[in-house]
Amino acid sequence: KNEVEQSPQNLTAQEGEFITINCSYSVGISALHWLQQHPGGGIVSLFMLSSGKKKHGRLIATINIQEKHSSLHITASHPRDSAVYICAYSTGANSKLTFGKGITLSVRP
């Protein structure tokens, strides 16, 4: 059983829509990471958060530590947001990452 569950599994949206991607985990964590991977591309770290909410441009990440749940929101989505979004958590002094399987987002023009 994967310790990190992401939903929905795949997501298609129209340009301009508000998008929410969810992540649930089952253990106590040090921090929650959101990563982005474009097709055939490398992995980019979007957010690392251990409480509350962070915002960067059109992206917002929230975390509820008590409920062991995090969300990534994309406002005014654009086709260039099409990518795989991966949730991961870090634990322990060495901050090892445990990953979800990722959500494939496709934003249609």
Place this chain on the structure above:
Amino acid sequence: NAGVTQTPKFQVLKTGQSMTLQCAQDMNHEYMSWYRQDPGMGLRLIHYSVGAGITDQGEVPNGYNVSRSTTEDFPLRLLSAAPSQTSVYFCASHAAYNYGYTFGSGTRLTVV
């Protein structure tokens, strides 16, 4: 400002061959790690290091060796390649406990 550099980007090996995947970072990060990414499996940790001279195994270490003689470099060695090691490999670094990660661009390895 290169970040994390992985070489090569693509490699084809024959079963039984050995090779080294290179990873170098120029950010003076203490922590470095290697992951493999397979379809439907997500990323899995192979080996990691918390500083020069210190390495430890991750979730899937069998068939791979690492060493960390300098802060900058963290090479991953495949001792005797097997088709099951066909994957995309990512190296990553971060500065310290609970700092954000920086990933390399990946190495796509095919073992035939």
